[in-house]
Amino acid sequence: MKLILHLTKRLYAYTGSRLLWNTAGMMLVSCLDGFGIMLLIPLIGMSGILNVSTGSTPAASVVQLLKWIPEGLGLPVILAVYVVLLLGQAVLQRGLAIQDAAIHTRFINRLRLETYRSVLEANWSFFVKKRKSDLIHSMTGELGQVTGGVQLFLQMLNSVTFTAIQLGIAFWLSARMTAFVLICGVVLLLCSRTFIYGSKAAGGRLLEMGKSYLAGITDHFNGMKDIKSNSLEEPRYEWLRRWSDEIEAERMKQVRLSTKSQLLYRGASVILIAIFAYISVTWFHAEREQLLLIIIIFSRLWPRFTGIQSNLESLASMLPAFRTLTDLQEECAASREFRETPAALPDSAERAKVQIGLECREVTYRYDRSQPIYALKNVNLFLPANRMTAVVGKSGAGKSTLIDMLMGLLTPESGQVHVDGKPLSGSTLLSLRQAVSYVPQDPFLFNATIRDNLRLIAPEASEAELWEALEFAVIAELVRRLPQGLDTLIGDRGVRLSGGERQRLVLARAILRKPAVLVLDEATSALDTENEVKIQQAIEKLKGTTTLIVIAHRLSTIRNADQVVVLEQGEVIQAGAFEKLAAERSGKFAQLLKNQGMVPDPVIDTFSIKN
């Protein structure tokens, strides 16, 4: 019930007076419908089926109105009024259907945009913890369910309004008979609570199954190469078969529940109508014409009653999706990145210049604070501005975590990151983000043209600047050779390009921004030696104007770094110039060099690189 109230509040907040106007319109439609039914009284009277002109019943008073109509014109006048009423009702209903669609679409769009904005504004730690497929499911499956739910809700609102007005008319005709029927209706509705709770629980289970399906199938398609090359087709197929069996069982359970409730509801309705007719005649000594009208009204209302009841069940099964979406919004709000500047995304901030450097002071971080496993531990480090710092270490040593920390994507558990002596938070963080370009190992490209992908980061970039960036990343020649050049579509996530080509394109995109800080996370790992050397030479030229932070496994690529930082199990175990660290023979760096075939030079008693 709380959730339905919450849904109503949101609906009102998003669509405002439209919702009220719609309800008022529905009241009018119901009144017109009621008047249409009332007109049946004089019609029945005229046909002579019943004598309705005597007594002091409400029905008889309607017949009295006929006396005002000139002799002989009664039937045409009544029929004309009837036609006008029903036509008016049809026109109004069309308008209401359009309004309903407008309310519904506006609500879903607002909910979609609000959810997306709150997700965009969440910090990186939120994404580290969340399953990507769950977020996709929220933005697709759950939103879809809420869409259906809101449609049902509006239908139900209309049914409730219609029912209330018709009940009012029935009350006017006979309060006692209507009260009796109403009590029966309420008793039925209370009995159906078990079914409503059952539907809600079933909705929750189906939602979880939908999430697991999306997560599984996304994994399968992402890992199709592994599946094919390792002959894993059968186990994967088996997973989907098991999932299909489970969903079938769950779905059948849900259908059995809802059809059982409908069966019981309909059965009870029929019995109640029979009892009602019997009691009306024998106990209440109902006037025949009133009984006839009330039976007409209720025979039309019962389908609405059952409709409301089944709508409630369907709405209950959609509520878990609405709850998940509102929970997601709350979770995102709790993990909001820029609290000081509500609704401000980084692109509104001024760019940081980074003139002194970046610094970690006693930085410690754990991904899971309930475990004593440190991704970074007491890291003290200074990265001078406009110099190249290389971060090395074994896999899992904490290199990517350190970079995420320096870019302000992660917040230290203790300690602080500073930019030019200022703590990295609030406006400093916003302006640093503007100044950083990040090139990951597995770069992200949109399914768009090369030009669109480049302009994503620098929408104002001129044609000449685009080509300059492509030249820098040693990919201009390849783009020139493509029949459509910059307008070539590069496919989903850039799959029409090789790994190395994608890396170079993303590097060009990063350069286009003219960043103050360029972060390269294994950014040239997929390149051949020739292209890697060319890119190294280009990056070399950025020294003096750009702060470069490079993660590299291939140590030959960081020979020209001004500073090398060696990480092990989250701790900085060595830091200094390449040659100096190479000369510390018992040090970790020397060992890493040795592992890569970079051997000591006995003549000058230091390490030299043979390859």
Ligand SMILES: Nc1ncnc2c1ncn2[C@@H]1O[C@H](COP(=O)(O)OP(=O)(O)OP(=O)(O)O)[C@@H](O)[C@H]1O
């Ligand atoms: N999202 C995460 N959740 C939990 N633990 C994580 C997460 N990401 C990294 N870790 C853990 O933190 C530690 C440091 O990981 P990090 O990715 O920084 O290492 P790395 O040196 O960059 O490794 P690689 O060279 O393999 O990329 C590892 O022990 C890793 O298991």
